[in-house]
Amino acid sequence: MKFLGELDEVSLARTQRCNRRLTDPNRLQAIRDTGLMDTPQEEAFDRLARLAAQLLDVPLTIMSLVDADRQFFKADFGLPSPFRETRQLPIDASLCRYTLEGEPIISSNAPADPFLKFHPSTGPWGIVALIVLPLINPEGHVLGTFCCIQPSVREWTERDHTVMRELTASIMTELNLRDQIRKLKVEQNLRDTFVAALTHDLRTPLAAAKVSVQLLGRRHGELPGVQTSVARVNGSLDRAERMIQNLLDASRIKAGKYVALDLGECDLHALTTQALDELSAVYPGRFSLKAEGAFKMKADPLGLRRIVENLASNAAKYGAPGTPIEVLLEQRGQHMVLQVRNQGAPIAADELQTIFEPFHRARSAAESAAKGWGLGLPLVRGIAEAHGGKASVTSSADEGTCFTVTLPVDATGQQRLTA
Incomplete structure (x- = not known):
């Protein structure tokens, strides 16, 4: 733009530096990411413009965004016509464009x-x-400006500067929070897309592999070692399928949805015993089950097994080596209670609130030799809540770590409620 006179060297250098920033593609993308250009006024920003006008006793305050072509007035107090209606200014008429190097304009x-x-x-x-x-x-990146204007000479005080700095910081806090929410949504969409693609693309070859392995077992089962190899491969394929299902369920939990259940009559005592027997092959002599009775339930048998397997295997992996792991079953009225207790270093108090979050691993788990994705405990809570129950944890150096899952005897009522 043409100034109405010849600028000194310092002023001219400033205009040249800011002009180069004007069309910076990264800066322009940052403005687009705010999603604020050409949007209606919002109380979140207008409130700060009003507050600035009241605290500084000025007739005009404006919050603007400055892109390559124009200055857009997102919020204001006292904006005159015709700008109140158009809410924009051609870039050649913009004074705010000369803050794009990060320097304020104060006079x-x-x-x-x-x-x-x-x-x-x-x-x-x-x-x-x-x-x-x-x-x-x-x-x-400079997105725009927050300004106050007085139509007469005024010596700005330190208080005036502080008020403007604090309100500008409040605007940026709002913008940064919105940006974080936007990024989280993008991340969630990417994760959901990835999980959907992964499960779709992997399940077909896994199914084909299982059929082929079973066929080999039937045709050549008499050969030495074949059945052992077939069993080992089948077990690995089953584990891969469970990992895929865990990813699907973790994605649903992260999106605030319930894990899908297949309800039927089942015996929690029998399911727990079977799960612990299989885990004992990997962790011999570690588990002690205390329970009396049949513990008949209307629940998802596979879901109950996943709860037991995750809690018991976590206790074995992260508890003190060689110490017993107590698994207790108890019926309390119309609820079944499962507890898994292990000894060892306690979970830090600040992590007890987040330990059931998807993809979160406690520091002790992350620093251990045991590998994991941080899906086991979120799945425990997700399955419990899908049944209409809950999962909780306590941990201390004296009492050890105890995970408690409480489930209704009949989960059909919860399923009707959330259908």
Whole structure:
């Protein structure tokens, strides 16, 4: 744009630096990512504009976004016509574009300022005293400005500067929170897409592999070692299928949905015994089951097994080596209670609140030799809640770590409620 006079070297250098920033593609993308260009006014930002006007006793405050072509007024107090209606200004008429290097524009008397006095917008806008602070995102890109304008000479006080800095910081806090929410949504969509593609693409070859292995077992089962190899491969394929299902369920839990259940009559005592017997092949002599009775339930048998397997295997992996792991079953009225207790280093108090979150691993687990994805405990809670139950944990150096799962005897009521 053409200034109404010749700028000194310092002012000219500033305009040249800011002009280069004007079309920076990364800066422009950051503005697009806010999703605020050409959107209606919002109370979240208008409130800060009003507050600035009241605290500083000025007639005009504006929050703007500055892209390559125009200055868009997102929020204001006292914006005059026709700008109140158009809510934008051509970039050539913008003064705020000269904050794109991150430097504020502050003046008590613009007509006497060596830079501002030649800018063509100062006269028509009645700009005399002004504070223009850049809105800088965490990556260092200037998105726009927050400014206050006084149509008369005014010596700004330290309090005035502090008020504007704090309100500008509040605007950026709002913008940064929105950006984090946007990124989380993008991450969730990517994860959901990835999980869907993974499960779709892997299940077909896994099914084909299982059929082929079973066929080999039937045709050549009499050969030495064949049945052992077939069993080993089948077991590995079953584990891969369970991992796929875990990813699917973890994705559902992360999205706030219930894990799908297949309800039927089952015996929690028998299911727990079977699961612990199989785990004892890997962790011999570790499990002690205390239970009396049949523990008949209307629940998802596979889901119950997954709860027991995850809690028991976690206790074996992360508890003190060689110490017993107590598994207790108890019926309390119309609820079944499963507890798995192990000894060893306690879970840190600050992690007890997040330990059931998907893809979260406690520091002790992450630092251990045992590998994992942080899916086991979220699945335990997800399956429990899908039944209408709950999962909790306590942990201390004296009492050890105890995971408790409480389930209704009949989960059909919960299924009707959430169908």
